[in-house]
Amino acid sequence: MKKKSIFRIILFIVLIVVLQPSVSAEAKTKISKSSVTLGIGKTYDLRITDTKKKVSWSASKKAVTVKKLTKTGTKARVKAVKAGKAVVTAKIGNKRYRCKVNVVNPKLNTSSVTLKTGQTYTLKMSGGTGKIAWSSGNSAIAGVSKGIISAKKSGTVTISAKQNGITKKCRVTVQASNSKPDNGGNNTGNNTGKKEEWESFLRKEEVIEAPDSFALKMKNISGRNLGNVIIYMNFYDAQGVKVKSVLGLVNGVQAGTDTYFYFKKPEAAYDKYDFTIQKPEYGDKDRKTELVIEKTEIIQNRWASPVKITVLNKSKEHRLMFDTLTFYYKNGRCVGLNKNVFHIIDPYSRGEYSLVDTQFSYNQELGYTEFDSVKVVIMVARK
Numbered sequence: 001m002k003k004k005s006i007f008r009i010i011l012f013i014v015l016i017v018v019l020q021p022s023v024s025a026e027a028k029t030k031i032s033k034s035s036v037t038l039g040i041g042k043t044y045d046l047r048i049t050d051t052k053k054k055v056s057w058s059a060s061k062k063a064v065t066v067k068k069l070t071k072t073g074t075k076a077r078v079k080a081v082k083a084g085k086a087v088v089t090a091k092i093g094n095k096r097y098r099c100k101v102n103v104v105n106p107k108l109n110t111s112s113v114t115l116k117t118g119q120t121y122t123l124k125m126s127g128g129t130g131k132i133a134w135s136s137g138n139s140a141i142a143g144v145s146k147g148i149i150s151a152k153k154s155g156t157v158t159i160s161a162k163q164n165g166i167t168k169k170c171r172v173t174v175q176a177s178n179s180k181p182d183n184g185g186n187n188t189g190n191n192t193g194k195k196e197e198w199e200s201f202l203r204k205e206e207v208i209e210a211p212d213s214f215a216l217k218m219k220n221i222s223g224r225n226l227g228n229v230i231i232y233m234n235f236y237d238a239q240g241v242k243v244k245s246v247l248g249l250v251n252g253v254q255a256g257t258d259t260y261f262y263f264k265k266p267e268a269a270y271d272k273y274d275f276t277i278q279k280p281e282y283g284d285k286d287r288k289t290e291l292v293i294e295k296t297e298i299i300q301n302r303w304a305s306p307v308k309i310t311v312l313n314k315s316k317e318h319r320l321m322f323d324t325l326t327f328y329y330k331n332g333r334c335v336g337l338n339k340n341v342f343h344i345i346d347p348y349s350r351g352e353y354s355l356v357d358t359q360f361s362y363n364q365e366l367g368y369t370e371f372d373s374v375k376v377v378i379m380v381a382r383k
Contacts (some may be wrong), residue, residue, distance in 0.1 A: 031090055031097035037129055038064075038080035039166035040105045046088065048074045053092050061086035063103045083127070104128045106163040110243035110268035112171040115142070115151035121241060123147040123170055124269075128163040135160045142172045201226060202277070205258060208327065210337040212359075215325060216261040216275065220253040222282075227252055230278040233263040235270035243268045245276075250380050253280075260325050260379050262339045290314035291322055291381045294350070298374060300367035305354035309376050313345045320345050322381035326355055328371040335371055336360065339379070 028050040036044050046066075048055050055073035057066045063084035069075040078088055080103040090097045106128030113121050124147060125132050134144045141155040149159060151174040159170045201222035208215040214233060220226055228251055235244045248261030295310040307326055321344050328336035338357045345351045360370045 035100040037102045039164035040080050042165040043079045045077050048090050056091045058089050059086050064101050104164050106166045108168045114173045116177045119151045121149045133162040210334045212265050213337045214263045219258050224282050225255050227281045229280045231261050232276045236272045238271040296376050302362045304358045307355040312350050316348045318383050320381050323379040325379050327375040329373045330371050
């Protein structure tokens, strides 16, 4: 009996000695970083220390992806895919080690600006966290300090801002203080307080605003067909500095008819806008498109074609190419605009066209819920 007791004691001591290193090693196992902030497209390598066991990795949200870099998985690369937050988890048996990832998308309030010598302008970065590194491509033309641009002499320079590994740039044009402003043509005004100066051949009918774009409705009142019509939509910040000009083009407007110009909103923040127009030349006097939209349908399917139209070409001579603009409404408010181009229809025929659009999400059970009605117009038709 005494021998058995001694044996048990010896066995117990041996087990303690054998198991102690394993327990100690497990206690030292950890993840190299518990939290990290990344700009979209950037990567960060995580490691699990003090283990020889296999490690599996996962991400809680689609804001990031995670990929093993070693066979055992002790090292993995996290890539920021879209703005948001996610938790990356490393699993070893029943143990889990986590790292919180914050994905940011820093943006400047404008991508271009025009200043007079002696003027200043404040650039602002949003969507990121932490310190911002500012730099000028040529400080003799324009310098920058804490986002404040100082225009020094005529020329063009690029101002850069770096945050969370992401670099954003702003093109700065400096003009002499006595030079005339470059407004691109005759100002047509809208909500900037400037007097409207429309030419006699076009009349502004309506401006329709959607979350990410504008539509400008114009009527040809010249009594003759017009050729290409070019209109710029100019966006200004609260300081009155132009931050972006967006081109709208229509390839000919038939006499007495309405047409629409489509403008995408700029990413930069803006406070006001107006329009400038380049006077068009008169077009083909025999131009007559004779296109009619006979039917417009909302199609509940998952193939990113929520709208279908039936179009009749009344012309017996001409095969026509045309562009369309779709207006989406929810409770009477415009919630989306979509331009589709290069539809083709044969002479004296009828055709059905599915209008591709990816801005709305499709619900398997409910279909498209973000809009309840649509309107489609023909922007322009040409031979």
